[in-house]
Amino acid sequence: MNKKDPKQFTEDFMSGIIARNPGEVEFHQAVLEVIETLSEFMIRNPRYNQLKILERMTEPERVIMFRVPWTDDSGNIHINRGYRVEMNSAIGPYKGGLRFHPSVNLSIYKFLAFEQVLKNSLTSLPMGGAKGGSDFDPKNKSDNEVMSFCQSFMTELSRHIGPYTDVPAGDIGVGGREIGYMFGQYKRLRNEFSGVLTGKGIGWGGSLIRPESTGYGTVYFAEEMLNRKSDSIRGKTVTISGSGNVAQFAVEEVLDLGGKPVSLSDSNGTIYDKDGIDGEKLEYVKFLKNVCRGRIYEYAEKYGVEYYENKRPWSIPCDVALPCATQNEINSEEADILIKNGCIAVAEGANMPSTYEAEHKFLDAKILFAPGKAANAGGVAVSGLEMTQNSMRLSWTREEVDKKLKTIMRDIHHMCVAQGKEKDGYINYVKGANIAGFVKVANAMIAQGLV
Ligand code: NDP
Numbered sequence: 169m170n171k172k173d174p175k176q177f178t179e180d181f182m183s184g185i186i187a188r189n190p191g192e193v194e195f196h197q198a199v200l201e202v203i204e205t206l207s208e209f210m211i212r213n214p215r216y217n218q219l220k221i222l223e224r225m226t227e228p229e230r231v232i233m234f235r236v237p238w239t240d241d242s243g244n245i246h247i248n249r250g251y252r253v254e255m256n257s258a259i260g261p262y263k264g265g266l267r268f269h270p271s272v273n274l275s276i277y278k279f280l281a282f283e284q285v286l287k288n289s290l291t292s293l294p295m296g297g298a299k300g301g302s303d304f305d306p307k308n309k310s311d312n313e314v315m316s317f318c319q320s321f322m323t324e325l326s327r328h329i330g331p332y333t334d335v336p337a338g339d340i341g342v343g344g345r346e347i348g349y350m351f352g353q354y355k356r357l358r359n360e361f362s363g364v365l366t367g368k369g370i371g372w373g374g375s376l377i378r379p380e381s382t383g384y385g386t387v388y389f390a391e392e393m394l395n396r397k398s399d400s401i402r403g404k405t406v407t408i409s410g411s412g413n414v415a416q417f418a419v420e421e422v423l424d425l426g427g428k429p430v431s432l433s434d435s436n437g438t439i440y441d442k443d444g445i446d447g448e449k450l451e452y453v454k455f456l457k458n459v460c461r462g463r464i465y466e467y468a469e470k471y472g473v474e475y476y477e478n479k480r481p482w483s484i485p486c487d488v489a490l491p492c493a494t495q496n497e498i499n500s501e502e503a504d505i506l507i508k509n510g511c512i513a514v515a516e517g518a519n520m521p522s523t524y525e526a527e528h529k530f531l532d533a534k535i536l537f538a539p540g541k542a543a544n545a546g547g548v549a550v551s552g553l554e555m556t557q558n559s560m561r562l563s564w565t566r567e568e569v570d571k572k573l574k575t576i577m578r579d580i581h582h583m584c585v586a587q588g589k590e591k592d593g594y595i596n597y598v599k600g601a602n603i604a605g606f607v608k609v610a611n612a613m614i615a616q617g618l619v
């Protein structure tokens with residue numbers, strides 16, 4: 169390996185990753201982005217390489233895969249597959265969400281767990297990184313079927329987690345309802361009431377602001393980036409994708425800061441509300457999605473706005489774009505359109521929503537671009553605060569938690585600026601987040617010996 173050439177360093181490292189993890193394209197993508205931005209730093213600091221820190225960080229400490237049998241309301245038996253990728257515990261117990269979606273596979277969980285390690289490090293809270301879930305599809309299932317699945321899933325997962333070992337939370341397809349069913353089953357199996365999951369209900373160990381935290385945090389981060397340029401969200405037209413937890417609270421915070429959110433989406437299509445999604449319409453979205461579990465086209469029918477079937481929001485002109493649905497939901501052509509339409513900032517509420525090519529388009533155009541591991545870290549940060557409150561057997565007020573969330577997002581922004589400043593003054597937030605997240609984990613790994 170030519171240790172002097174960052175490009176060669178990246179190529180050599182990636183050929184090892186690809187050979188060792190064949191076909192895991194999302195995992196390759198997440199690792200490539202990190203290695204590419206770290207390569208110069210690695211060459212300048214050869215000790216990390218001598219101790220094979222990157223090789224260790226890209227190999228999960230443990231992968232658990234298991235059978236999840238359950239019965240539907242008609243008595244039919246179903247078999248799903250459960251996963252937990254415990255990636256890194258150098259700076260704290262494993263921490264990260266559970267995703268229930270039919271599209272998942274090991275590659276997706278490994279990319280999410282890998283990103284989670286660096287994200288959790290950026291929060292400055294003591295949390296390692298993990299991700300898990302199942303190919304179970306909660307759509308069109310009764311509450312009873314979801315409960316039956318969650319109980320079976322937790323029956324196996326409970327052997328591998330614990331408040332000092334691994335603390336899961338929600339992600340796509342896992343919200344308050346699912347966390348409740350899983351918490352109940354864990355408590356029953358272990359006969360203990362502990363902080364084993366975050367995102368719990370407010371009356372039974374949850375933290376105020378946890379549901380809001382990812383969406384709010386993403387907008388706080390976008391506001392920090394704009395403020396640094398003497399600009400702000402106020403008056404800006406904002407496109408948002410998704411219509412779940414992260415998207416809903418991103419809309420709420422954009423409204424709070426005086427911006428105009430104009431789109432939402434789901435896996436069937438996009439609504440474009442030229443007049444803006446106001447507080448009242450947002451309440452309808454929350455009811456539609458969280459209570460009725462309906463589709464976003466119903467918004468278009470109710471308010472008579474445009475609906476683009478099977479389309480994403482990125483052709484809608486905007487100043488700021490907040491992708492809040494899923495991975496690889498902005499491709500290279502869509503990035504071109506956003507830039508051409510005058511978009512000045514992209515903050516990723518979702519994990520890796522921009523493809524590799526799209527991300528490079530944003531960086532090359534030198535627009536403000538916040539990668540998910542920095543922009544959406546508010547969710548896991550408030551999970552960390554929920555763990556603290558559980559340990560102290562106290563609950564902080566909404567204002568206290570929100571203040572801490574704002575401070576954490578501001579600090580992450582500072583770290584990215586400090587590590588990501590390029591010669592021409594442009595802030596490469598991808599590089600900044602990767603270096604800042606990496607150093608703390610790497611130093612902890614070195615201190616703890618070859619484990
Ligand atoms: P939800 O399940 O609440 O909402 C997901 C939204 O994204 C839905 O509107 C869903 O539409 C849409 N979506 C999901 N998969 C796809 C797909 N393959 N194609 C198109 N649309 C899709 O999840 P969250 O809001 O919690 O998560 C959204 C993103 O934010 C994810 O990337 C997640 O990893 C990330 N994230 C979440 C955090 C949290 O605290 N919840 C923290 C940090 C990041 P449909 O209903 O049609 O499936």
Ligand code: 2IT
Nearest residue numbers: 264265337339547548551
């Ligand atoms: O991607 C994420 O950071 C999450 N889904 C939240 C994880 C958590 O433990 O709160």
